[in-house]
Amino acid sequence: MTFQSGLINYTLIYLLAGFLNYLIFQLASIYVGSYLCEMPLKWTSYIVEARIPEAAWDMYRVTRFFTYPSYLSLVIAIIFSFLFLKQYHKKGLLKIFYLWMAIHAFNLFAGHIITGLITKEGFYYPLLWKRASDLIIILIGVLSVAFLVVFGCFYTRAVFLIAFSRSFVENYQKRNMYLLKLFVIPWIIGSILLIAVKLDFNYFYEFPQFEWLINFPIGLILLPMFFLNKNYRKSDFVIIKDKRPTKINIKLILFIGFVILAYKIFLINGISI
DSSP: OOHHHHHHHHHHHHHHHHHHHHHHHHHHHHHIIIIISOOOEEEOSSOEEEOSOGGGOOHHHHHHHHHHHHHHHHHHHHHHHHHHHHHTTSSSSHHHHHHHHHHHHHIIIIIHHHHHHHHTOTTHHHHHHTTOOHHHHHHHHHHHHHHHHHHHHHHHHHHHHTOSOGGGGSSHHHHHHHHIIIIIHHHHHHHHHHHHHHOOGGGGGGSOHHHHHTTTTHHHHHHHHHHHGGGOOGGGOOOOOOSSOOOOOHHHHHHHHHHHHHHHHHTTTOEEO
16 A cells, blocks of 8 residues: 555545544434433534523533533444454454544544533533533543543554554654654544535534534644654564555545435435424
8 A cells, every 4th residue: 555545545534434423423412402301403414403592401401412422422432442452453444444433432522522611612511501610621621631642642552553564664753754644644634524524604604613623632642642653663563464555445435425425415404303
């Protein structure tokens, strides 16, 4: 696999994993809002909105509607982390999908808290209703940042074990380039594409502020990898190479295009629930 085809494939997998996590998050919000909180909802590509007056909100609805989907994301992250750890030594792109699924899911848990506190939306509302002090809010934000950094530290070695060429791990400079080209760039490009998937230009002004920022905390997962990889030697890695070079996955492109197009058409005018 060349860097060019790897970059495209990794970006596509980032996009697919991010979209699936976002869809699961939306479906969880629908379940919690509709069945647990008994609220009428409006489901669009960019938000699941509760259609009740402000006076109808109470602690029960606020804490569940704005936190339960994030807790589900944490469960999904743990599941896909185990799947990745079972798959990382095997050939193919499935292990990359498991890795990005875990990263996105961890981000929808801790990163959702961080962006919610910054924009005073989402996860911030339950803290506001509970009259949490500024110190408590800052502490929760710091713990969320630390959570993502620790996850990045834990996964550093595994990320280099899935490299498809020993030349990428010969020294820490090449490892940094490997991280940059096959993880950081897909993260940046994929995040822009995810915003495009969610965004409805007819309702641009309604796009939640935290949705612009929601994928930025993933950088906290990738950042420690640039520092910790200096401690490794080339002999620490056993590279699993495919017998034939992997090219750009056309089937993956078509599948992602079809799924996202169907999603956008399905929610073109929003759905009242």
